[in-house]
Amino acid sequence: MAKLYSYVLLAFFMALLVRSKSGPIDSNWYDAHATFYGDMNGGETMQGACGYGNLFRQGYGLKTAALSTALFNDGFACGSCFEIKCVNDPEWCIKGAPPIIVTATNFCPPNYSKPDGNWCNPPLKHFDLSMKMFTSIAIYRAGIIPVQYRRVPCTKFGGVKFEIKGNPYWTLVLVYNIANAGDVSSVSIKGDKTNWVPMSHNWGQHWLTDTYLVGQVLSFRVTTSDGKTLEFNHVTPKNWGFGQTFEGKINF
Known part of the structure; x- marks a missing residue:
């Protein structure tokens, strides 16, 4: 009986754990x-304002906005x-269609030259979806639809990824494949010959430092918008090169 009770408790706490990650x-x-x-088929799946590069190769596919x-x-x-x-x-919503889940991968710029404004002008909240995602919830001919949205956790596979760009005098790092919150509020970098160095937000999900790091094993400290911080130690070898991508062993 005690053993059965233990299994019930374990199942209960596992259920809570799953719910906390998926809610x-x-x-x-x-x-x-x-x-x-x-x-x-996409049409715009290459690098946008977030800098993710090829969205299919990086795991985002057409589930984007x-x-x-x-x-x-x-x-x-x-x-x-x-x-x-x-x-x-x-008239335009597909009856009974389940909600879609998309990842923010680009910017819909305002257009102040239009006399009647533009859907992406401030202060309007607007999503420019891939055609595949739009037609999952609405008829193609609608063109534009009223929606409701909410933030949800991101589901990702594998560890957080770090793509290193730049040159010996400035290092630009794209941080992606981030689970749960999905977005990043701060990044620090550490070589095996340096202390932790805060990186500045450059553009999209790119983070920048002018600290000389060539020939050093690199570690990263990442904080997401929900305040959670993880350290990714010894992510690269000493002979890493610009243009390479490395995967941490953990995720959020």
């Missing part, structure tokens, strides 16, 4: 609008995940 970051739904870009200024947060929102559903438009 929404923010359970509130917010109003916005959505459009789409490209075609059913470009965010308006009000949501993009100067690139700090890159990597965050959103659940989106079509609402209040029975």
Whole structure:
């Protein structure tokens, strides 16, 4: 009986653990609008304003969105995940369609030259979806639809990845494949001959330092927008090169 009770407790706590990872970051739904870009095969799956490069190779695929200024947060929102559903438009919303989950991988720029404004102009909250994602919740001919959205945890496989760019005098690191919060609020880097060095946010999800790090084993300290910090020790060998990508052994 005691053994059975232990199994029940274990199952209960495992259920809580799974729920804490899969539940929404923010359970509130917010109003916005959505459009789409490209075609059913993507059309714009290469590097955008977040700097992720080839979205298929990096695991994002077509489940992506470009965010308006009000949501993009100067690139700090890159990597965050959103659940989106079509609402209040029975003519264009697909009846019974489940919500979609997308990752922020690009910026939908404002266009102040249009007399009637633009859907991505501040203060509007807007998602420019891949055509595949848009047509999962709405009829293609709609063009633009009212939606509701909320932040949800990102599901990723493997460890956080670090793509190193630049030259010996400035090192630019793209941080991606981040689970749960998905986005990054700060990054520090450490060589085996240096202390921890805070990196500055450069653009998208790129982080920059002018500390000379060539020939050193590199470690990273990453903090996500929910305040969680992880250290990724000895991620690279001493002979790492610019243009290479390295994967940490852990994730958020």
